[in-house]
Amino acid sequence: MCGIAGRILTAPGQVGADLVDLMDAQEHRGADSTGFAVYGPPRDTGYVLRAMGFDKSRQDADLNAFEAVLKDHSSGFLSDPKIVTDENRHYCFRAEISDPTDLQAWVRDADELTDRFEVQSCGRSLEIIKDIGGAEAVAEKHGVRDIIGTHGLGHARLATESSVLPNASHPFWARPFSDVAIVHNGQITDYFTWRDKLSRKGYRFLTENDSELIAVWVSDQMKAGLTMEQALKKSITSIDGVFTYMIATPDGIGFAKDRFAMKPLVVVNRNGDLAAATEEQAVRRVMTEECDVINYDGPSLTGIWGVGNRSLAA
Numbered sequence: 001m002c003g004i005a006g007r008i009l010t011a012p013g014q015v016g017a018d019l020v021d022l023m024d025a026q027e028h029r030g031a032d033s034t035g036f037a038v039y040g041p042p043r044d045t046g047y048v049l050r051a052m053g054f055d056k057s058r059q060d061a062d063l064n065a066f067e068a069v070l071k072d073h074s075s076g077f078l079s080d081p082k083i084v085t086d087e088n089r090h091y092c093f094r095a096e097i098s099d100p101t102d103l104q105a106w107v108r109d110a111d112e113l114t115d116r117f118e119v120q121s122c123g124r125s126l127e128i129i130k131d132i133g134g135a136e137a138v139a140e141k142h143g144v145r146d147i148i149g150t151h152g153l154g155h156a157r158l159a160t161e162s163s164v165l166p167n168a169s170h171p172f173w174a175r176p177f178s179d180v181a182i183v184h185n186g187q188i189t190d191y192f193t194w195r196d197k198l199s200r201k202g203y204r205f206l207t208e209n210d211s212e213l214i215a216v217w218v219s220d221q222m223k224a225g226l227t228m229e230q231a232l233k234k235s236i237t238s239i240d241g242v243f244t245y246m247i248a249t250p251d252g253i254g255f256a257k258d259r260f261a262m263k264p265l266v267v268v269n270r271n272g273d274l275a276a277a278t279e280e281q282a283v284r285r286v287m288t289e290e291c292d293v294i295n296y297d298g299p300s301l302t303g304i305w306g307v308g309n310r311s312l313a314a
């Protein structure tokens, strides 16, 4: 199962609230965990971080260690990290940081603290929020309904690979590509082969979740010069398994469906005001007026949707 969703607004607005509605409607597809990737107004400098600490009894010491790594890279918190905790052992925080001298080098060093922390997103505009529980519970805990932005992704997880851990839920950041996120419904059967190949290229995987791989795989292809659409098409013949996935960048959202067409995707696109989901009833939660629904039910399909007048074609 798993339910996925994408939402694009024609102007900045309540994209967080719409993503919560899209995921609340699909909670029955996977109540293990819920996650959101939201693209807010882009910054010219500085990044917004979303991170998780695994042991709140060590919160102060671990945050100090984290800050020290920032300092090593000539960066620092621009304001106090906003920490969210509950009865669970982990805690989450959001922080704005000044530009590290070399983002990739900073991410690599921050990942060395991986037994204590995980950076879940680091972007000029992307924020990934994910946690154990259903859409409304996660949204309320992390204030997702209040997030303003242009577009984003949502995910309700029924784990097939890896444990039901808050950090192993979707969306996944395409570490270390700063503003790229993915949600996936399905299973990648040649996961270990690809993970090994990408690890040998220097990429780091922090979970055992097969979906983490797709984000990095597509980003690596784009780094090598492919357009997003070319990379999406290539993924269909390169990656084995069943999948419908959506990948987002600051410019928009793309999707790919595998050769077996096992995993659904329905979309309403009203001149760029777009909602996509695994189930039609979810799309209709946010598209309440009369509208045509496109059912992408065939095999080997891809598509790209830009935000506003931005293009994903180049």
Ligand SMILES: NC(=O)CC[C@H](N)C(=O)O
Pocket: 001, 002, 157, 158, 159, 160, 161, 162, 184, 185, 186, 187, 188, 209, 210, 211
């Ligand atoms: N049910 C699914 O689609 C699961 C997606 C992915 N394989 C995971 O375990 O998170």
